Amino acid sequence: MNVIEVHQGRLESPFYPRLKALDRLDSWHTWKGYTTPDALFDAELEYFAIRNSTGVFDLTPMTKYRITGKDSLAYVDRLVTRDMQKVTAGRVAYAVWCNDQGQVIDDGTIFHLREGEYRLCSQERHLPWLMAAAIGFDVTIREETADIAALAVQGPTSFSIMKNLGLHGIENLKPFGLMHFDFQGTELMVSRTGFTGDLGYELWLSPGKALALWDALFEAGRHYDIRAMGTHALEQARIEAGYLAAYQEFLPADETVRTGRSRSPFELGLDWLVDFRKPNFNGRRALAAEKLSGSKWRLVKLDIEGNKPAHHSYIYAKPRKNKKEIGFITSASWSPVCKQNIAIGSVRMPHGATGETVWVEVYYQREMHWSRVMAKATVVDKAFWFPARRSATPPAPY
Amino acid sequence: MTEQYDAIVIGAGHNGLVCAALLGKAGRKVLVLEANEQVGGAAVTRRFADDYSVPACAHLLYQLQPQVKKDLGLNIALASDDMETVALSTDGQHVRYSGDRVQGVSDADAASYREFHRRMGRFANLLQTYLNKPPPRLGTKDRKDLVTLARLGLDLRMLGRKEMREFLRLIGMNIHDEVTERFESKLLKGALSLDAVVGTHLGPRSPNTIMTYLYRLAGNAGRLAAPAGGMGAVSEALAQAARSHGVTIRTGMPVQRVIVDNGRVTGVETQNGENFASFTVISNADPKTTILNLVGARHVETGFARRISNIRMQGNAAKLHLALDGLPVVQGLEKKDFGARLLIAPDEHYVERAFNPAKYGETSPEPVLEISIPSFRDSTLAPTGKHVLSAIVQYAPYRLKKGWDKAAREAFKETTLRKITEFMPDIDGRITAVELLTPVDIEQEFHMGGGHWHHGEFTLDQFMFVRPVSGAAQYAMPLDGLFLCGAGTHPGGGVSGAAGRNAARAILGREKSA
Incomplete structure (x- = not known):
């Protein structure tokens, strides 16, 4: 009899041995089947590495699909709401995709690796x-999550580390650009992307060279205070950057049961991603109707x-009397x-215009007892954290 | 320059013709493009052997809606109205029924049948009202839809408490349970079981086969008719009506694709490269062929394309045509009886057993048959003294496990003829020509995907509000300018004209409200 052993329990990323070696807290959780550290030594310090030096995050568990074939451009163009014709080979696009009702299924990044060859990266799995x-396209979709090891290298010194790693020409890489390099005989793809809102890169290569890359990277960053980090630090940076997270800012539309619990791109502030000049894309008809009749949320x-x-607060239009x-x-x-108390929220239209004052009911606990304050809040339109170095090309060598 | 039409109808099937005629009657400039040389789609009479012609697919008329006849002023000469059905028995002890009368069964069965027929007739009438309206959208604020929904609720309630409960109990049920509870005659049970499943991929124990039975009754009050000149005469009459309203019909013009420009339909291109322009294109083809082949899934959204591609539509009925040099002998039948519809379905289990292998991609070793001898009523179909026999033979699955190669066809032909011989012992010596159309042949000849004459299995999950798929049940597809008018839309297949009429009314209604 042929016995096939199926792995049970958490999967380990190819970088796991290095992460484990650095781990002082033993605090891990599951991320899409992979064991992932919340933090390795101190979440705060890991966060400060992102902002002041360089933090390294293992993003291998990110869901990755390879899209190839004659119709790949037409396919991704119909899939997402933004115009993919403009995303040339060597560029990366942040995108959302919707169901026929114009509700967001997920957001993610689409890497135009080479002419007609794309990688779609998202939080959730979407193969079905x-x-x-x-249907009706000449494309091949391949799930390649486990076939690609990936690291996010984020922070002001990350550019210097990349140079130190010997990536010639990296100084010309613009935000949302990608380049291919040779790393010990294996192709290394580097994109200037990230989830931290800071200067940073993401490194992608086949798992066989994962540990070698880690070692070379940390060697290159030895004098630039490179540190490994967990998801707590990333989450902190993500909120400062004003990025959306699935299951927080929105529920994937195919996961909702009750009507009205999903969100359209307009309701997530992603109007700039919806291009009605495209004659057809998933959700177009519903979104055009929403544009006319108005959205419910902002x-x-x-x-x-x-x-x-x-955390988890209600937002009110008025603080006390007739509070709504x-x-x-x-x-x-x-x-x-x-040095700000920041938050992202969802409010009913027409509330929440930029500059508007709203009230947030904050509960907090002191020695078991709960207290509550009505805190005044102002709606802002820019990301909380958007340093000039994030978009400078070439970035300054910190 | 390509000529601009108000509407282009793809396919001159009976629904396409009804739709085109009604649009023409409303003053629209309409073009109908038909792939075959003959109009009528599956409702045609054509030659299959020297001097012998048959209704090549549909062979009985039972559902042509009175509303269609009235709107188009059709006057179709019938060779036979209220045809009798004879459920054949090898010993000559046949069961006959027509209307609410049944002969050859016990008094108890006869009384029970009267009651059964009355109730089914009442339910079928209710159904018929809604076959002739676009199904209302659910969860809408549209006044017309809400009124239709309210009417539906009221009409159900007006059946009376007991009858409404009975309707709701029966509508999703299978015919087997109902007939076994009601009747003792095996022949009667077998015949009614067959009536419920003709043309479907369902056995009498499959869910909602009472609904399919009701659907057959909903039109001519359950009376079976045969038009003079075969089914083709109906199509000819419809084409005539269309032409009289200024509709241009061009045959031998298979459409290659529907032209979509900047997110809306702008015309069609034929296989010979000709372009015809129109901002309204109405497809009489089945929904899958229309969306996936003619339009292309990339021009619609993913959820819709997925639902369309998931429509179940694999035919399971074959068509057998025999040229005979004389009427066969059937024990217990007189000459006049050959004008009746003859059924080979000796008992209710027989029908279900015939269906069993079809689930696994095999043909029935003991098939069920619905036989008609159209030449008996209509002398134009065969030379004097000679006859043609037309039979629907089940089950012959579209996707045969071994494939429909020559051997498989011969084998099924053999099986079917053997079965007929059990009831008509001298038939072998009378046959001068045989033609068997498998669902694959039906698909090719009549351009219906899967060779399924309903253009989509007739089940509750593909009925009314969700036919062809949810969100597209009102003939307009989610692509500007594209409509469906064929059997794949509400209410479904059979030569009824209801889908074509509903589609035309929906299109005209939209123009009015726009």
Whole structure:
């Protein structure tokens, strides 16, 4: 009899031995089947590495699909709401894709690796939808999550580290660009992308060379205070950058049961990603109708008074009398780098215009007892953290 | 320059012709493009051997909607109205039924049949009202839809508490349970089981086969008719009506694709490269062929393309045509009886057993048959004294496990003839020509995907609000300018004209409200 052993329990990323060696906290969780550290030695310090030196995050568990074939451009163009004709080979596009009702299934990045060859990277798994979207197209969709090891290298010194790693020409790489390099005989793809809102790169290569890359990277970053980090630090940086996270700012539309619990791109502040000049894309008809009749929700970034993070708070139009609940906080944090109490939330239209004052009901606990404050908050439109170095090309060598 | 039409109809099937005629009657400039040389789609009479002609696919008329006849002023000469059905028995003890009368069964069965027929007739009438309207959208604020929904609820309630419960109990049920509860005559049970499953990929124990039975009754009050000149005469009459309303019909013009420009339909291109322009294109082809082949899935959205590609539509009925040099002998039948519809379905289990192998991609070793001898009523179909026999033979799955090669066809022909011989012992010596159309042949000849004459399996999950798929049940497809008018839309197949009429009314209604 042929016995096939099926791996049970958490998967280990190819970088696991290095992460494990650095781990002092033994605090891990599952991320899409992979064991992933919350933090390795101190979440705060790991976060400060992103902002002041360089933090390295293992993003191998990110869901990755390879899209190839004669119709690959037409395919991705119909899949997502933005115009993919403009995304030339060597460029990366942030994109959302919707169902026929114009509700967001997920957001992610699409890497135009080579002419007609794409990698779609997302938080959630989407093979059934991607296969359905392939009906009538000459494309091949391949799930390649486990075939690609990936690291995010983020922070002001990351450019110097990349140079030190011997990546010639990296100084010309613009934000949302990608380049191919040779790394010990294996192809290394480097994109100037990330989830931290800072200067940073993402490195992609086959798992066989993962540990060699890690070692070379940390050697190159020895004098640039390179540090490995876990998801807590990344989450902190993500909120400061004002990026969306699935299951926080929105629920994937195919996961919702109740009507009205999903969000359209407009309701997530992603109007700039919807291009009605395209004659057809998934959700176009519904989104055109929404454009006419108006959206129900609006995503807001809030600058909140005080220093107590507004986790899970309700948002009100008025603080006391006739207080009317208009929405809720989806992500919140005290931002050490901005020295601001920041949050992202979802409010009902027409509330939440830029500059508007709203009130956030913050609950906090002191020695078991709960207290509550009504904190004043202002709707802001820019990302909380957007340093000039993020878009400078070439970046300055810190 | 390509000529601009108000509407182009792809396919001159009976629904396409009804739709075109009604649009023409409303003053629209309409072009119909038909792939075959003959109009009528599956409702045609054609020659299959020297001097012998048959209704090549549909062979009985039972559902042509009175509303269609009235709107188009059709006057179709019938060779036979209210045809009798004879459920054949090898010993000559046949069961006959027509209307609410049944002969050859016990008094108890006869009384029970009267009651059964009355109730089914009542339900079929209710159904018929809604066959002739676009199904209302659910969860809408549209006034017309809400009124239709309210009417549907009211009409159900007006059946009376007991009858409404009975309707709701029966509608999703299988015919087997109902007939076994009601009747003792095996022949009657077998015949009614066959009536419920003709033309479907369903056995009498499959769910909602009572609904398919009701659907057959909903039109001519359950009366079976045969037009003079065969089914082709109906199509000719419809084409005539269309032409009289200024519709241009061009045959031998297979459409290659529907032209989509900047997110809307702008015309069609034929296989010979000719372009015809129109901002309204109505397809009489089945939904899968229309969306996936003629339009292309890339021009619609993913969820819709997925639903369309998941429509179940694999035919399971073959068509057998025999040229005979004289009427066969059937024990217990007189000459006049050959004008009746003859069934080979000796008992209710027989029908289900015939279906069993079809589930696994095999043909029935003991098939069921619905036989008609059209030449008996209509002398134009065969030389004097000679006859043609037309039979629907089940089950012959579209996707045969071994494939429909020559050997498989011969084997099934053999099986079917053997079965007929059991009831008509001298038939072998009378046959001068044989033609067997498998679902694959039906697909090719009549351009219906899967060779399924309903253009989509007739089940509750593909019925009314969700036919052809949810969100597209009102004939307009989610692509500007594209409509469907064929059997794949509400209410379904059979020569009824309801889909074509509903589609035309929906299109005209939209123009009015726009």
